[in-house]
Amino acid sequence: MPTAASPDAVLAALVVLPLAAALGTLVLPRLAPAVATAASWANLALVAFAFGTIGGETWLAGWSAPLGIGLRLDGLAWVFLAFSAPVFALAASAGRATLAEDGAATLWTTLIAGVNAIFLGADLFNLYVGLEVVSLSAAALTAVGAGAAAARAALRYLFVGLGGSLLYLMAVASIYRATGALDIGLVASMGLQGPALATPLALATAGLLLKGGVAPFHFWLPPAHGNAAPIVSAALSAVVVKTALYVLLRLWLDVAPQTALADAAPIFRALGLLAVVVGGVAALRALRLKALIAYSTVAQLGYMALALGFAAEAPGATVAFVAFAAAHALAKSGLFVAAGMIAKANGHDEVPRLTDPGTAYGPAKAALAISGGALAGLPPTGGFLAKWTLAQDAAAAGAWWVAPALVAAGLLTAAYMARLATAMMRDPPENAAADEGGPLRGWSALALASAALLLGFLGAPLAALVEAEP
Amino acid sequence: MSPVDLLYTAVAVALFGLGLGALALSARPLKKLLGANVMGTGVFSLLIVTARGPDGATDPVPHALVITGIVVTVAATGLGLALIRRTRSASKD
Numbered sequence: 001m002p003t004a005a006s007p008d009a010v011l012a013a014l015v016v017l018p019l020a021a022a023l024g025t026l027v028l029p030r031l032a033p034a035v036a037t038a039a040s041w042a043n044l045a046l047v048a049f050a051f052g053t054i055g056g057e058t059w060l061a062g063w064s065a066p067l068g069i070g071l072r073l074d075g076l077a078w079v080f081l082a083f084s085a086p087v088f089a090l091a092a093s094a095g096r097a098t099l100a101e102d103g104a105a106t107l108w109t110t111l112i113a114g115v116n117a118i119f120l121g122a123d124l125f126n127l128y129v130g131l132e133v134v135s136l137s138a139a140a141l142t143a144v145g146a147g148a149a150a151a152r153a154a155l156r157y158l159f160v161g162l163g164g165s166l167l168y169l170m171a172v173a174s175i176y177r178a179t180g181a182l183d184i185g186l187v188a189s190m191g192l193q194g195p196a197l198a199t200p201l202a203l204a205t206a207g208l209l210l211k212g213g214v215a216p217f218h219f220w221l222p223p224a225h226g227n228a229a230p231i232v233s234a235a236l237s238a239v240v241v242k243t244a245l246y247v248l249l250r251l252w253l254d255v256a257p258q259t260a261l262a263d264a265a266p267i268f269r270a271l272g273l274l275a276v277v278v279g280g281v282a283a284l285r286a287l288r289l290k291a292l293i294a295y296s297t298v299a300q301l302g303y304m305a306l307a308l309g310f311a312a313e314a315p316g317a318t319v320a321f322v323a324f325a326a327a328h329a330l331a332k333s334g335l336f337v338a339a340g341m342i343a344k345a346n347g348h349d350e351v352p353r354l355t356d357p358g359t360a361y362g363p364a365k366a367a368l369a370i371s372g373g374a375l376a377g378l379p380p381t382g383g384f385l386a387k388w389t390l391a392q393d394a395a396a397a398g399a400w401w402v403a404p405a406l407v408a409a410g411l412l413t414a415a416y417m418a419r420l421a422t423a424m425m426r427d428p429p430e431n432a433a434a435d436e437g438g439p440l441r442g443w444s445a446l447a448l449a450s451a452a453l454l455l456g457f458l459g460a461p462l463a464a465l466v467e468a469e470p
Numbered sequence: 471m472s473p474v475d476l477l478y479t480a481v482a483v484a485l486f487g488l489g490l491g492a493l494a495l496s497a498r499p500l501k502k503l504l505g506a507n508v509m510g511t512g513v514f515s516l517l518i519v520t521a522r523g524p525d526g527a528t529d530p531v532p533h534a535l536v537i538t539g540i541v542v543t544v545a546a547t548g549l550g551l552a553l554i555r556r557t558r559s560a561s562k563d
Contacts, residue, residue, distance in 0.1 A: 067531060067534060132542045132545075132546065136549055139549065143553060143556065148557060151553055155550070158549060159493060159499075159502050159550075162546055166509045166510055166513060167490075169510075170512075170513050173520065173535075176520060176531070176532065176535075177520045
């Protein structure tokens with residue numbers, strides 16, 4: 001590795017820096033959007049730097065388990081950090097006006113701190129704290145600068161988040177009761193069995209599926225993601241739902257024995273297929289642009305559940321899970337930012353009446369096209385990489401139906417993305433306005449979408465990072 | 471498990487269930503928020519029973535967890551109340 005940096009400083013900085021920035025936004029309210037944007041970019045630089053400390057762990061302030069706060073960076077954690085950080089950085093640059101709203105900059109930075117704490121969390125209780133920090137920041141961000149509909153969606157989102165977190169916390173309490181341990185590795189080594197294992201697994205899984213918006217627990221997701229400001233929707237769908245699914249993955253891979261995951265696999269497969277169908281059909285029928293994109297998230301989360309359903313039999317399915325998470329995060333955040341611009345230029349967001357906003361919106365339209373392709377899983381995008389990996393591993397595990405199911409799901413995605421392509425072919429109005437938000441937004445959207453495309457070429461390093469996990 | 475421990479555990483699980491019921495089934499936002507608080511109280515009670523060791527010694531870790539959990543719950547309740555107020559003032563407009 002190129003750097004000899006101590007993991008202590010780097011891992012602690014990944015949590016402390018965004019928290020310090022959150023304080024900064026309170027001390028310097030006028031500079032708050034600039035502080036939040038700078039912190040988002042500094043976070044991206046830190047994540048890139050942290051690549052050199054993969055495999056490291058640190059105990060904050062020298063306190064060890066069980067009272068200390070442990071942070072651990074393995075390849076899996078780094079990949080999740082690495083697709084989240086650019087979303088935060090580019091979305092912050094694209095949404096300076098949103099970050100200037102009262103409180104938004106502070107919430108944006110606490111959101112980053114919570115997300116990083118979850119990805120690095122080494123013990124089950126600190127994961128709970130991270131989940132709550134993320135939930136509260138995200139719910140409050142949903143309501144920023146928006147109307148009554150957004151406030152109601154935010155409240156519902158908060159209740160879902162609270163219920164999910166408390167179900168998870170009950171699971172943590174019962175695990176502690178049975179083992180006297182919270183550290184993930186320590187709990188796993190205790191070899192929990194029978195009801196002492198099944199009860200917490202069921203509670204935590206229910207809570208995390210609820211928070212992760214996996215069908216049939218997705219009812220809250222479209223209103224929350226569809227009413228927030230575009231960059232908030234981007235962060236919610238790209239990163240926030242993934243934090244819950246990340247904890248779910250950790251729980252089933254690192255805490256539960258492999259036999260338990262094999263037993264639960266049919267449930268995850270069924271939920272995954274249900275989500276793909278329910279989300280895809282709703283996206284096809286959605287009237288509003290942001291509702292269409294939000295239902296598309298429901299469908300894409302289904303792929304992750306489906307991949308988890310094969311992780312016990314085929315280790316490569318974990319790679320597919322991560323690839324789906326990363327490809328969706330980059331493509332969907334680009335899509336939300338671009339869609340926000342196109343809706344604003346049109347003055348409404350009803351899909352059947354949308355038109356091409358004009359030549360000033362070139363980068364946004366390109367972002368729309370590329371992210372649509374990535375979501376549908378067209379080669380050579382990251383979405384294709386994920387589907388290809390999953391189809392191969394499922395076939396190796398004897399499930400031949402997965403490949404045709406993924407192709408059919410891709411066609412469904414292409415069908416609803418075609419509604420946007422059709423809209424972009426309608427002639428722009430006579431007096432097509434220039435882009436008022438400045439060129440930065442369009443290019444940010446395009447950068448995110450391009451990253452989703454680029455991911456398609458990174459299959460081998462991605463697999464190496466994820467499978468290196470002990 | 472002693473009868474006292476059993477009683478506390480049963481009460482903790484009952485509180486958790488009652489709170490979950492109110493959070494999931496009630497139509498009124500304030501009731502939902504209180505439901506989440508009762509749910510939290512259930513988890514915290516369970517942790518406090520867990521802290522009682524067989525020989526009367528106490529394990530400090532669950533107490534640390536409960537204190538952290540209470541802080542989180544206060545923050546969540548504050549946010550919930552603020553959002554409820556906003557939906558009400560917005561619906562009056």
